[in-house]
Amino acid sequence: MPAHAKIALDKGRIGVTFKATPPQVVKLVDNSPMHGKMVVPGSFVEGLSFADGTRMTGLSTPALLSILQGTADQEGRFLYLKADPKDLSPPGGTVVLPSGSLGVVFKGTPPLVYKIRDESPLLGRMAEGVVMDTLELADGTSFAGLKTTELLEILKITKGQEGRKIKLVGSAADVSEARRKLVVPSGKLGITFKYSPPIVTRVNDDSPVRGLVKEGMVAEVLILADGTELGGLDTPDLMLGLREHANTEGRILVLRDPAAELTGNRTVKLGPGKLYVTFKGNNPPFVVDVNGESPLYGQVKEGCYVDKLKLEDGTEYTGLDRVELIKALADNKESEGRVLYLKDRKTKPTPAGRMVPLPAGKIGVSFKGDAPRVTGIKPTSPIMGKVRLGLHVEKLIFTNGEELGAPSFDELMDGFMDSADEEGRIICFSEKPNTGTRNITLPSGKIGVTFRGSPPFITLVKNDSPLWSRVSQGFTVEKMTLPNGTEYEGLHTGELLQLLADHAGEEGRVLHLRETRNRVLPKAGSSRRLMVQPPPKKVEPIVEEEEGEMGEQPSPVKPMAAPPAEEEEGLQVTELVLPDGTKRSGMSQRDLSAALKEYSSEEGNVLLSYNAAKGVMEVVKTD
Numbered sequence: 001m002p003a004h005a006k007i008a009l010d011k012g013r014i015g016v017t018f019k020a021t022p023p024q025v026v027k028l029v030d031n032s033p034m035h036g037k038m039v040v041p042g043s044f045v046e047g048l049s050f051a052d053g054t055r056m057t058g059l060s061t062p063a064l065l066s067i068l069q070g071t072a073d074q075e076g077r078f079l080y081l082k083a084d085p086k087d088l089s090p091p092g093g094t095v096v097l098p099s100g101s102l103g104v105v106f107k108g109t110p111p112l113v114y115k116i117r118d119e120s121p122l123l124g125r126m127a128e129g130v131v132m133d134t135l136e137l138a139d140g141t142s143f144a145g146l147k148t149t150e151l152l153e154i155l156k157i158t159k160g161q162e163g164r165k166i167k168l169v170g171s172a173a174d175v176s177e178a179r180r181k182l183v184v185p186s187g188k189l190g191i192t193f194k195y196s197p198p199i200v201t202r203v204n205d206d207s208p209v210r211g212l213v214k215e216g217m218v219a220e221v222l223i224l225a226d227g228t229e230l231g232g233l234d235t236p237d238l239m240l241g242l243r244e245h246a247n248t249e250g251r252i253l254v255l256r257d258p259a260a261e262l263t264g265n266r267t268v269k270l271g272p273g274k275l276y277v278t279f280k281g282n283n284p285p286f287v288v289d290v291n292g293e294s295p296l297y298g299q300v301k302e303g304c305y306v307d308k309l310k311l312e313d314g315t316e317y318t319g320l321d322r323v324e325l326i327k328a329l330a331d332n333k334e335s336e337g338r339v340l341y342l343k344d345r346k347t348k349p350t351p352a353g354r355m356v357p358l359p360a361g362k363i364g365v366s367f368k369g370d371a372p373r374v375t376g377i378k379p380t381s382p383i384m385g386k387v388r389l390g391l392h393v394e395k396l397i398f399t400n401g402e403e404l405g406a407p408s409f410d411e412l413m414d415g416f417m418d419s420a421d422e423e424g425r426i427i428c429f430s431e432k433p434n435t436g437t438r439n440i441t442l443p444s445g446k447i448g449v450t451f452r453g454s455p456p457f458i459t460l461v462k463n464d465s466p467l468w469s470r471v472s473q474g475f476t477v478e479k480m481t482l483p484n485g486t487e488y489e490g491l492h493t494g495e496l497l498q499l500l501a502d503h504a505g506e507e508g509r510v511l512h513l514r515e516t517r518n519r520v521l522p523k524a525g526s527s528r529r530l531m532v533q534p535p536p537k538k539v540e541p542i543v544e545e546e547e548g549e550m551g552e553q554p555s556p557v558k559p560m561a562a563p564p565a566e567e568e569e570g571l572q573v574t575e576l577v578l579p580d581g582t583k584r585s586g587m588s589q590r591d592l593s594a595a596l597k598e599y600s601s602e603e604g605n606v607l608l609s610y611n612a613a614k615g616v617m618e619v620v621k622t623d
Contacts, residue, residue, distance in 0.1 A: 002083070003082065003083050003084070003087070004080070004081065004083070005038045005081045005082075007078065008078055009079055012033075012073075013072060014033060014034055015032025015033065015034060016028055016029075016034055018045065018061050021060040021061055022058070022060075024045070025041050025042065025043050025044075025045070025081070026041060028041070039079075042083075043083055044084075044088060045059065046081060046088055047089065048077065049077070049080070050071065050078075050096075051076025052096040053094065053165070054095045054096045055094050056126070056168070057088070057089040057090065057093050058090050058092060058093075058170050067127070070125070090170045090174060091130055091168075091169065091171075092133070092167070092168045092169040092170055093167075094166070094168070095168065096165050097164040097165065097166055098162070099160055099161060100159060100160075102120060102121070103119050103120025103123070104116055104126065106132065106148045106152065107148060108148060109147045111131065111132040111147070111148040112132075113127070113128050113129060113130050113131070113168070115128060130168040130170060131170065131171060131174070132167075132168060133169045133176055134167040135151060135167075136165045137158055137161060137163075137183075138161050138162065138163035138164060141180070141181060141182050142180065142181040143180045143181075144177060144179050145178025145257055154211060157212070177256070178256065178257040179254060180212070180257070181252060181255075182212060183252055184209070184242075184251040184252065184253050185209075187208070188246065189207060189208065190206055190208065190210070191203055191207060193235045193239065196234035198218065198219040198235040200213055200218075200219070200255070201215060213255060214257070217257050218256045218257075219233065219238055219255055220256050222238060222241050222242070222252075223251065223252040224248070265304075265343050265344055267340070267342075268299050269337075270296075271295060272333060272336055273295075273334075274333065275296055276290070276291035276293050276295075277290050277291070277294055277300060279326065282321040282323075283321055284307065284321075284349050285305060285306050285320065285321065285322040286303065286305045286345070287301070287304055287305070287342070303345060305343055305349065306342060308341035308350060310338065311332055311335065314357045315354070315356050315357060318351065318353045319350070319351060324388075331385060352431040353394065354387055354428065355428045356387060356427050357426050358382075359423060360420065360421050360422060360423045361421075362420070363383055363427075364377065364381030364384070367409060370409060371433030372393045373392045373393070374389050374391050374392075390431075391429035391430065391431065392430055393412055393429060395407070395438065396412065396415045396419075396425065396426075397425065397427075397428070398415075401441060403438050403440075404438055404470060405437050405438030405513075406438065437478070437512065437513060437514045438470075438471075438475070439510055439512050440470050440471060440511045441510050442500075442508075443466050444505050444506060444507050447465055447466060448461065448462035448464055448466070449467060451477070455476050455477055455478070455490070456476065456477045456491060456492065456493040457474065458472065458473050458475050458476075460473065476513065476515075477491065477511055478514050479511075480509065480510070482503055482506070482509055483503075483506050483507065483508035483509060
């Protein structure tokens with residue numbers, strides 16, 4: 001057979017057997033009128049066409065048989081065949097619509113032919129499962145990218161017209177861009193345009209094109225009756241062109257519907273002033289209406305939700321409810337730099353939280369708990385309105401880029417005090433306590449931190465360590481990054497210490513730390529860095545080859561019956577007995593340091609000594 005053929009079909013049955021999808025000719029019955037018409041077994045059906053201009057492609061075998069049976073009494077039918085199935089057109093076609101009710105059920109966006117009723121005049125002319133691409137009216141006006149509600153409205157308005165055509169495609173991915181080619185009648189249109197490019201902001205009730213045009217559509221091109229095309233117009237130019245040719249028939253206005261082209265995931269910069277956008281719902285709030293007067297018309301899609309709001313000063317909000325969102329927008333309505341982050345409702349929202357830049361000095365917020373949460377906000381707080389009660393501190397970011405992640409209460413307080421004079425610190429909050437990671441930028445030289453094990457974990461942070469308020473016991477080293485970008489992972493303590501020693505003179509080394517899962521967070525006010533407790537009664541001879549201080553080579557630990565307290569890292573001071581007999585317990589590191597300083601003098605030094613008989617640490621003055 002030839003590569004393709006167009007076969008005229010007689011009235012009645014055609015006597016051809018088809019199978020599979022796409023339909024393939026299996027055989028011709030003996031009395032088939034198709035004998036001698038190049039209908040060859042093994043050829044494939046491209047489509048059907050009818051005398052009124054209707055044409056369909058991509059039919060299944062059941063759909064093909066149904067249409068052939070339903071149109072058996074019609075003349076002017078044609079069957080299109082191709083030899084190679086690779087050359088077949090995708091499903092679709094053009095169907096000429098009769099006037100009156102169609103008896104077709106459409107669903108979704110873009111409109112899907114969901115069902116063809118038994119009484120439909122299109123039964124046998126249209127297949128279920130195809131998608132509406134374009135609707136064209138008898139005068140040439142065309143609509144693409146319609147929603148089902150819009151399609152039904154226009155079909156209702158033009159119900160009495162003959163010659164309407166509907167173009168169908170196989171899937172939503174094949175649908176044309178959302179545009180309308182509107183044949184404009186003579187006289188006034190009754191449409192108000194604003195902005196540049198011109199946006200429809202109002203359609204009068206008596207407009208001759210009411211129902212065919214909607215607010216928010218953008219006028220792209222005006223085509224005059226003589227074929228002249230005017231594109232890239234601003235509103236004054238468009239209005240001038242319409243007025244000068246108001247009495248001319250055959251003008252065409254090409255309109256685009258930006259709202260139909262939007263995806264839910266968008267980042268929208270907000271100017272100062274009101275938005276004229278309506279939100280509903282909580283956690284998260286959804287966009288339910290965008291007024292035609294809104295500067296965001298065509299930028300925001302109805303049905304998407306607000307995932308994040310960012311203010312001009314860098315403050316970020318996630319997990320806002322509707323009231324919080326509206327208040328934050330209203331409080332900052334004169335700002336030039338607000339940004340809305342929108343998501344499609346099919347995607348998951350970002351967990352609730354806040355990212356708030358801090359001024360220097362006190363911030364007027366109270367915290368409690370081992371995983372600090374906000375328990376009080378003073379009316380005079382510089383971040384009043386940007387944080388709410390119950391949020392947990394996720395991390396504190398310093399001006400040099402260092403992050404204090406998953407801080408304990410004491411670490412957070414130390415971080416605040418050590419950076420109180422810094423402008424531009426950032427505090428991040430979340431709904432749930434964070435046990436996560438922190439990245440620490442190291443200064444040059446020794447850093448006064450002791451590690452043990454593989455992977456290395458922190459067992460001691462010395463009082464004079466430059467990282468005193470940045471790290472604490474129990475964090476594990478996941479990775480080390482050198483200033484030149486070289487990264488090391490899977491280190492053991494010996495390798496880590498060697499790297500630290502080899503690059504001790506470099507600025508910009510970074511330790512990537514993760515909080516150990518079984519770490520017990522200390523209570524507020526307790527010691528966090530110097531931990532000493534009675535040694536075990538019996539110490540087995542061991543050599544700790546992977547233990548040492550940052551920047552120093554590890555040395556073996558000799559076995560001893562009662563090792564000095566300062567060699568027992570990872571232990572806790574439970575009680576301190578002073579020379580006057582006073583006992584103190586539950587002290588913070590600062591309390592302990594102050595007590596030791598108080599009992600030191602020019603004549604002697606202070607040592608901590610373990611009294612095995614009493615089971616406590618004692619302060620001993622030495623000359």
